[in-house]
Amino acid sequence: MVFTHIGLLCSGGDSPGMNCAIRAVVRTALFHGMKVTGIKRGYAGLLKSEFMPMGLSSVGNIIQRGGTILQTSRCPEWMKSEFRTKGAEILKAEGIDALIVIGGDGSFNGAKLLWDEHHFPVVGIPGTIDNDISGTDYTIGFDTAVQTAIEAVDRIRDTAHSHARTFLVEVMGRNSSAIALKVGVCTGAENVLLPHEKIDHQKIVDDIKRGMARGKDSSIVIVAEGPVAGRSYEIQKILKEKYQLDAHVAILGHIQRGGSPTANDRFIASQMGNLAIEALMKNNFPTVTVEKNGKVTLAPLAECTAKADHNFIEFQTLAHTLSI
Ligand code: F6P
Numbered sequence: 001m002v003f004t005h006i007g008l009l010c011s012g013g014d015s016p017g018m019n020c021a022i023r024a025v026v027r028t029a030l031f032h033g034m035k036v037t038g039i040k041r042g043y044a045g046l047l048k049s050e051f052m053p054m055g056l057s058s059v060g061n062i063i064q065r066g067g068t069i070l071q072t073s074r075c076p077e078w079m080k081s082e083f084r085t086k087g088a089e090i091l092k093a094e095g096i097d098a099l100i101v102i103g104g105d106g107s108f109n110g111a112k113l114l115w116d117e118h119h120f121p122v123v124g125i126p127g128t129i130d131n132d133i134s135g136t137d138y139t140i141g142f143d144t145a146v147q148t149a150i151e152a153v154d155r156i157r158d159t160a161h162s163h164a165r166t167f168l169v170e171v172m173g174r175n176s177s178a179i180a181l182k183v184g185v186c187t188g189a190e191n192v193l194l195p196h197e198k199i200d201h202q203k204i205v206d207d208i209k210r211g212m213a214r215g216k217d218s219s220i221v222i223v224a225e226g227p228v229a230g231r232s233y234e235i236q237k238i239l240k241e242k243y244q245l246d247a248h249v250a251i252l253g254h255i256q257r258g259g260s261p262t263a264n265d266r267f268i269a270s271q272m273g274n275l276a277i278e279a280l281m282k283n284n285f286p287t288v289t290v291e292k293n294g295k296v297t298l299a300p301l302a303e304c305t306a307k308a309d310h311n312f313i314e315f316q317t318l319a320h321t322l323s324i
Pocket of ligand 1: 012129172174175257
């Protein structure tokens with residue numbers, strides 16, 4: 001199959017570096033004489049035919065910008081087959097012959113259904129700060145989010161030290177431990193609480209007291225937000241009421257999703273965007289551009305549709321060992 005007109009959308013939570021991937025897709029496609037149509041606001045925008053033509057300069061001056069110029073959305077309707085049928089019809093009517101989806105596992109599930117049911121050619125590019133998609137060691141945006149969180153925790157450490165305080169710093173990661181573990185290791189946190197971990201309050205208190213006994217002035221506990229953001233307040237309450245331990249809460253929230261992408265995110269996103277077009281040219285689809293052992297390569301789409309908290313879990317022991 002020879003592709004001449006590529007559709008491109010972002011779906012799910014945005015992540016820094018998505019713009020670099022958009023730029024690389026557009027520039028590579030145009031380099032090879034293809035046409036690209038940007039689809040605004042993900043699958044929801046597709047269902048409303050929200051298209052924008054992507055010329056060379058449409059992706060100029062965006063490599064350093066966070067967010068996504070195409071905008072994004074979470075689209076529950078796409079999980080219903082009648083909406084996917086409508087989406088496939090809209091794509092075909094627009095003359096689009098392949099779709100590139102930048103997003104997370106949910107977005108890839110949507111793309112896989114489009115392939116399974118309508119044989120519409122799709123290639124995925126992993127973009128989420130959570131770094132939690134099966135089949136890839138890396139997702140675009142993780143490095144930037146971690147760097148942002150580290151800078152915030154370093155600032156909190158300054159004031160925590162001055163006042164000899166304990167802070168619960170909540171980082172993003174609904175089902176993912178990756179941000180919490182990497183930030184925990186890189187900030188010398190005294191404790192890291194994972195998203196689905198049953199909280200052992202006694203242990204938190206014991207760890208903090210042990211540190212204080214040997215002269216530590218401040219303690220930082222990194223809390224992965226888990227299914228419901230704000231769980232740190234409940235932990236704070238129990239620490240106070242049951243153990244008389246005062247802790248301050250700082251929830252970093254969406255600050256972690258914005259900002260200028262790091263060199264690492266720009267570089268990987270640029271390679272992935274480029275490879276997505278090459279995959280289509282070689283008729284290698286449905287696939288996802290992935291990072292494996294430090295190399296950007298392709299994996300079958302079916303391997304990348306699950307949430308997988310696999311990329312940093314091995315560092316739990318490291319975080320624990322270094323925090324004694
Ligand atoms: O994109 C992933 C993520 O940032 C999670 O870490 C977080 O739990 C969730 O998205 C927040 O989603 P929303 O922006 O829709 O509140």
